[in-house]
Amino acid sequence: xxxxxxxxxxxxxxxxxxxxxxxxxxxxxxxxxxxxxxxxxxxxxxxxxxxxxxxxxxxxxxxxxxxxxxxxxxxxxxxxxxxxxxxxxxxxxxxxxxxxxxxxxxxxxxxxxxxxxxxxxxxxxxxxxxxxxxxxxxxxxxxxxxxxxxxxxxxxxxxxxxxxxxxxxxxxxxxxxxxxxxxxxxxxxxxxxxxxxxxx
Amino acid sequence: xxxxxxxxxxxxxxxxxxxxxxxxxxxxxxxxxxxxxxxxxxxxxxxxxxxxxxxxxxxxxxxxxxxxxxxxxxxxxxxxxxxxxxxxxxxxxxxxxxxxxxxxxxxxxxxxxxxxxxxxxxxxxxxxxxxxxxxxxxxxxxxxxxxxxxxxxxxxxxxxxxxxxxxxxxxxxxxxxxxxxxxxxxxxxxxxxxxxxxxx
Numbered sequence: 001x002x003x004x005x006x007x008x009x010x011x012x013x014x015x016x017x018x019x020x021x022x023x024x025x026x027x028x029x030x031x032x033x034x035x036x037x038x039x040x041x042x043x044x045x046x047x048x049x050x051x052x053x054x055x056x057x058x059x060x061x062x063x064x065x066x067x068x069x070x071x072x073x074x075x076x077x078x079x080x081x082x083x084x085x086x087x088x089x090x091x092x093x094x095x096x097x098x099x100x101x102x103x104x105x106x107x108x109x110x111x112x113x114x115x116x117x118x119x120x121x122x123x124x125x126x127x128x129x130x131x132x133x134x135x136x137x138x139x140x141x142x143x144x145x146x147x148x149x150x151x152x153x154x155x156x157x158x159x160x161x162x163x164x165x166x167x168x169x170x171x172x173x174x175x176x177x178x179x180x181x182x183x184x185x186x187x188x189x190x191x192x193x194x195x196x197x198x199x200x
Numbered sequence: 201x202x203x204x205x206x207x208x209x210x211x212x213x214x215x216x217x218x219x220x221x222x223x224x225x226x227x228x229x230x231x232x233x234x235x236x237x238x239x240x241x242x243x244x245x246x247x248x249x250x251x252x253x254x255x256x257x258x259x260x261x262x263x264x265x266x267x268x269x270x271x272x273x274x275x276x277x278x279x280x281x282x283x284x285x286x287x288x289x290x291x292x293x294x295x296x297x298x299x300x301x302x303x304x305x306x307x308x309x310x311x312x313x314x315x316x317x318x319x320x321x322x323x324x325x326x327x328x329x330x331x332x333x334x335x336x337x338x339x340x341x342x343x344x345x346x347x348x349x350x351x352x353x354x355x356x357x358x359x360x361x362x363x364x365x366x367x368x369x370x371x372x373x374x375x376x377x378x379x380x381x382x383x384x385x386x387x388x389x390x391x392x393x394x395x396x397x398x399x400x
Contacts (some may be wrong), residue, residue, distance in 0.1 A: 001327050002370050125392075127201050163392035170202050180390060183383045190380060192325075192363035 002195045006098040008034070009188060010091075010117050012110045012165075013103065013181075015126035016155030018138045020171045024126060025104045027178050032185055035100045038091065041067070044082035056084075075105065075112035080154070084109065095120070100185075107161035119193050124181060125165040129172040131156070202395045206298040208234070209388060210291075210317050212310045212365075213303065213381075215326035216355030218337045220371045224326060225304045227378050232385055235300040238291065241267070244282035256284075275305065275312035280354070284309065295320070300385075307361035314364075319393050324381060325365040329372040331356070 011032070015021040029037050042056045043064050052058050059067075064083050067073060076085030086103065094101055103113065110123055128134040134155055138148050162168050167184055171177040188194065211232070215221040229237050242256045243264050252258050259267075264283050267273060276285030286303065294301055303313065310323055328334040334355055338348050362368050367384050371377040388394065 001330055002368060130201055159397075162397060165392060167387070167390040168202060168392050168395060169390055180387075184387050184390065187367070187380075187384050187387055190367040190369055190384065192365060192368050195368060197362060
């Protein structure tokens with residue numbers, strides 16, 4: 001009696017670094033049907049192992065600023081000393097095709113996207129189990145204390161925005177956290193605006 | 201890092217009769233934690249097997265109309281030739297205690313409750329797989345063709361309101377339908393207004 005409409009949704013995931021967002025988005029790309037990870041443009045230098053066009057599209061500051069001027073971005077933000085942004089063009093094409101698009105962005109980007117899309121967007125904030133645990137995870141990756149402290153204060157500022165999201169999920173256990181996110185996404189298609197009623 | 205608040209929610213389930221709502225609510229009462237089924241007042245006569253105070257609180261038309269005048273109802277509606285309604289008093293006490301309250305009501309009642317509660321309410325519409333299947337189910341219970349036809353036209357009018365709900369679920373298979381509803385409810389507690397962040 002009900003039929004799913006062919007339309008994609010935007011899935012926005014934010015969290016402080018160290019809360020497991022990268023691992024989570026990697027898993028979600030394999031688990032959510034018809035999903036595509038949005039690739040941001042950034043002015044920061046590639047880290048070792050990062051591939052242009054897959055992890056980010058690496059662009060010059062001049063190029064980035066030109067695109068801002070031309071209003072080509074759906075959202076863009078400055079994080080630490082670097083710029084990050086998502087181009088409008090591809091997103092619109094993908095949504096029309098019925099693709100679900102996964103965004104791994106910070107609260108500033110999330111806020112901008114949420115202004116432009118309302119019903120067809122789910123925003124999820126991932127929290128670490130505690131700040132102590134977050135510090136432990138960050139220290140494991142990075143030896144420089146100053147760097148860890150910088151990340152921690154950035155994390156605290158990011159966490160302040162947790163309640164602006166549709167859902168907040170604690171990543172205390174990767175499996176549980178993933179299954180909660182998958183449930184959130186599969187529930188979304190049960191909303192009436194995602195379905196049509198056939199003639200009866 | 202996040203803690204659930206002690207507060208109950210309202211879970212409103214509507215559907216045309218024959219879509220399996222009674223079976224579904226009976227199962228949900230056993231599966232949703234801390235849940236209570238709201239018992240409506242009605243002016244209709246008890247059917248065989250119905251128990252006063254459990255299935256409904258059976259009251260006289262005079263008594264019902266007095267309560268309407270005194271504004272004691274959270275919602276009330278006339279369905280066929282009978283009145284149905286939910287009293288405010290108990291609901292408010294139960295919500296404060298953190299109880300989740302399940303409502304098995306029609307679209308008229310749902311609309312009234314939704315006006316009074318917004319964030320703390322989930323509304324779900326249950327649809328039959330098809331009208332043909334609905335007719336088959338109704339004819340099984342009831343031999344009178346006239347009665348079945350009356351129910352069918354009532355069902356069509358009820359179904360017209362499916363898109364006013366937060367979620368619409370087809371009951372093609374009881375197990376799947378129940379698990380979808382349980383997911384919807386367990387997701388709700390992941391919304392930020394249901395949680396508080398502990399000091400960090």
